Amino acid sequence: MSVKNLELYKSHILEYGFSVINGIFSDEEVERIIHVLEGIDTSKENFRKSEDLFAIRQFLKEIPEIKSLIFNDMIQRVIKEVFGEKYVVVKSxxxxxxxxxNWYVAYHQDLTISVDKKVELQGFGPWTTKQNQFAVQPPLTILENIYTIRIHLDDTDENNGALKVIPGSHTKGIYRPETIDWTVETENICKVERGGIMLMKPLTLHGSNRTTNGKKRRVIHIEFSDSELPEQLNWSEKTH
Structure with missing residues (x-):
């Protein structure tokens, strides 16, 4: 992958709010990641298990041995060259x-960040707390600075829950899904190959459909920011 190519992905995500880059992880690298995932104890409180979804919050904290497999040279280049030198993990x-x-997700923006505690701060709110984890909607400037990487461990298309997005919606501030004007907006299905990544700005309106083709969809979702929070508050998962 050349630097020139990364510039194309960078301009695409800035303009449209998302970008897909395939071939970031080899088959062997994907298998190593899956091997670690298959060996974990799934009974911890940060793990959510149902017929429709298995999820691990604070993933990199819970499974620290997986970090070296995820942050390969390609991912590190993407972070540095597409996001910026000062970007660090703030959520996983x-x-x-x-x-x-049958799990599906209606169109929405990702409007909250994970922090270490609840404090009254101007511009921060509303708050939610789940299992002693605190999430808050921060000022728009903080949300605008976040980038998300979604690492796909399976081929994903519209039949097994690939994200559908509304290009350019990340530039419109808080955009309530019920106000989407389909006479001006378009929908884009983000197909991603196994070992590929999807880059996204969290203000991009996105959702996903139910699985209809009997295929798994395993995704590692990692958010990055270069923003400093007010001194009373810390990102709950910030890693350097």
Missing amino acids: IYFDKPETS
Whole structure:
């Protein structure tokens, strides 16, 4: 992958709010990641398990041995050259959408960040707390600076829950899904190959459909920011 190519992906995500780059992980690298995932104890409280979804919050904290497999040279280049020198991990989740999943997600923006505690701060709110984990909607400037990498461990298309996005919606501030004007907006299905990644700005309106082809969809979702929070508050998962 050349630097020239990365510039193309960078301009695409800035303009449209998303970009797909295939071939970031080899088959062997994907197999190593899956091997670690298959060996974990799934009974921990940060793990959510149902017929339709298995999820691990604070993924990189819970499974630290997987970090060296995820942050290969390619991913490190993407972070540095597409996002910026100062970007660090601030949130991580693992999703496993089983073959028979009826799980679907309506169009939405990712409007909250994970922090270490709840404090009253101007411009921060509303707050939610789940299992002693704190999430808050921060000022728009912080949300605008975040980038997400979604690492795909399976081929993903519209039949097993590939993300559908509304290009350019990340530039329109808080955009309520019920106000989407389909006479001006278009929908794009983000197909990603096994070992590929999808880059996204969290303000990009996105959703996913139910699985209809009997194939798994396993995704590692990692958010990055270069923003400093007010001194009373810390990112709950910030890693350097």
